[in-house]
Amino acid sequence: MHNCREVRERLTELILDGQPDRELVAELNKCAECSAEFDAVNATLRTTTRVRETAIPAESYWPAYHARLRDKLSHVQVRRRKENTGASFAPLRLCVNILFRPVPVPLAAGLVVLALLGLLAFRGTRKPAAPQSVVVHVPVEIPVVQEKLVTQVVYRNRYLPSRTSKRTGADSRVENTFAKSQMPRPDDVPTLTGFKPAADVKLTVIKGGSPNEK
Amino acid sequence: MADDTELIKRAQAEDIDAFCLLAERYARRIHLLASHYCRNQQDAEDLSQEVWLKAYQALQSFRFDSSFYTWLRRITINAFLNHRRSGFFRRQGQTTAVQLMPLDSEVSSLASPENIYNKLLFESVVEAISELTASQRLAFLLRHYEGMSYEEIANAMNCSTGTVKKGVWRAITKLRARLSTEPQSQEALTSLANEY
Numbered sequence: 001m002h003n004c005r006e007v008r009e010r011l012t013e014l015i016l017d018g019q020p021d022r023e024l025v026a027e028l029n030k031c032a033e034c035s036a037e038f039d040a041v042n043a044t045l046r047t048t049t050r051v052r053e054t055a056i057p058a059e060s061y062w063p064a065y066h067a068r069l070r071d072k073l074s075h076v077q078v079r080r081r082k083e084n085t086g087a088s089f090a091p092l093r094l095c096v097n098i099l100f101r102p103v104p105v106p107l108a109a110g111l112v113v114l115a116l117l118g119l120l121a122f123r124g125t126r127k128p129a130a131p132q133s134v135v136v137h138v139p140v141e142i143p144v145v146q147e148k149l150v151t152q153v154v155y156r157n158r159y160l161p162s163r164t165s166k167r168t169g170a171d172s173r174v175e176n177t178f179a180k181s182q183m184p185r186p187d188d189v190p191t192l193t194g195f196k197p198a199a200d201v202k203l204t205v206i207k208g209g210s211p212n213e214k
Numbered sequence: 215m216a217d218d219t220e221l222i223k224r225a226q227a228e229d230i231d232a233f234c235l236l237a238e239r240y241a242r243r244i245h246l247l248a249s250h251y252c253r254n255q256q257d258a259e260d261l262s263q264e265v266w267l268k269a270y271q272a273l274q275s276f277r278f279d280s281s282f283y284t285w286l287r288r289i290t291i292n293a294f295l296n297h298r299r300s301g302f303f304r305r306q307g308q309t310t311a312v313q314l315m316p317l318d319s320e321v322s323s324l325a326s327p328e329n330i331y332n333k334l335l336f337e338s339v340v341e342a343i344s345e346l347t348a349s350q351r352l353a354f355l356l357r358h359y360e361g362m363s364y365e366e367i368a369n370a371m372n373c374s375t376g377t378v379k380k381g382v383w384r385a386i387t388k389l390r391a392r393l394s395t396e397p398q399s400q401e402a403l404t405s406l407a408n409e410y
Contacts, residue, residue, distance in 0.1 A: 012383050016357060044390040045358065048343075051336035052359060054329075055249045056242050065245075069237060069263050073230050073270055080271075 002027055007034045011041050218282045226273055233273070237266050240283055244290055250355050251294055253344040261297060265290045287360065291370045294352055342392035346385050353378050354385035 007027050014021050015038075028035045057065075103111075216224075216235070224232035244265055249258040269289050276285055343351055352371065356362045357378075364382075368375045 009383055012386050016382075040390055041386060044386065044393050047335065047393055048339050048358065048389065051332055051339050052246065054332045054336040055246050055340070057245070057255075062238075062241070065241065065259065065263075066234060066238060069241075069266055070230065070234055072263060072267055073233065076267060076270060077228060077230060 002030050002034075004031060004034055007031070008037050011038050014038075015042050015045055219278065222273070222276060222278075222282060225270070226276070233270055236282065240286060241266070243283070244286065247290060247355055247359065248294075250340060250343055250359070251351060253340055261293060265293050268293060288370060291352065291356070294348075295371070338393060339389075342389050343385075345392065346388055347381075349373075350381045350385040350388075353381040354389075357382045 007024065010021070010024055011034075014024055028038055216232075218236065218239075221232045221236050225236060241262065245258060245262045248262040248265070249255065252258040252261055265286070269286055272289065276282070343354070346354065349371065353367055356367045356370070357364070362370070364375045364378045367378045371378065
């Protein structure tokens, strides 16, 4: 199928390359508009080719052109040599310029005073540098106090009434009276007043003691 | 006559005479490109001379991997592209590329109607080319005048081959529209040339 746009885009290559493209030529023969376009583009490019040499100035122009170019090249060469020689002595030259530059005495004195003041101000504001901390890992044994809750049980004296009840006669009566006087009264509540716990408690557990012992 | 290689080696050793001989060999081709690219004769000379100065400064980097002209053309293209970015062409609007020679000069023999016709034609071509965008203009010049392939142009201009093809096609389409090839235009140019 003939596509005019596609053919026209390929015309340029056909003309510029100068190589015959049979397929494209066949397409041009099919379409009168494309063929006319080919002729027009070809004529345009022929025109630009024709005037190409006209762009070159006459021979009389070139001696002056080359003289100007030579002049510019000479300048470039001189500058490059200066840069090369200057680059090798640049630091030395800078030092000499700084050291031996003529400066008026009052200006020099003022500069020195300013420099000293600046130095003093800088020192005044400067803080002593803190020693740099170094982290060292040292294993340390720390004694841990383990506290134990100790309950101290305090027993008060008891008298077994069964024992005294078995006795008879005057002894038994005396003992009974004594026992009764020693027996706690109902309103006599035992207190821990005056009890001082020992600082160290030593517990001794006796196995196989009283069957009621827990 | 010394060949390019010998002249280049001498020029690399800072022999200006050798470099000027190289310049004399290729100056016309570089100037031709510049004059089509710049539209203005003075700009064309400035630009072409700048190309030579850059070539001289960069000559130490020439390693004989390609021909001298290929290397020089690459410098030319870069110079053109740089000037396009920097707005070098400040004398836009002046079309002094064609300098008609006075008839009473010593070169009056060159001022034949045919030459004048060609110069007028050249003026209209340069004017038409100057109306292209810078990239279209450069692509067209490199393709049409330098015979570079699309791939070479794309490589030199740092763009795709498709962009170059499209640029060349659009340039030719614009030129075709601008350069009317109708018979009456040709006749007008011929009569104008005869008037001189």
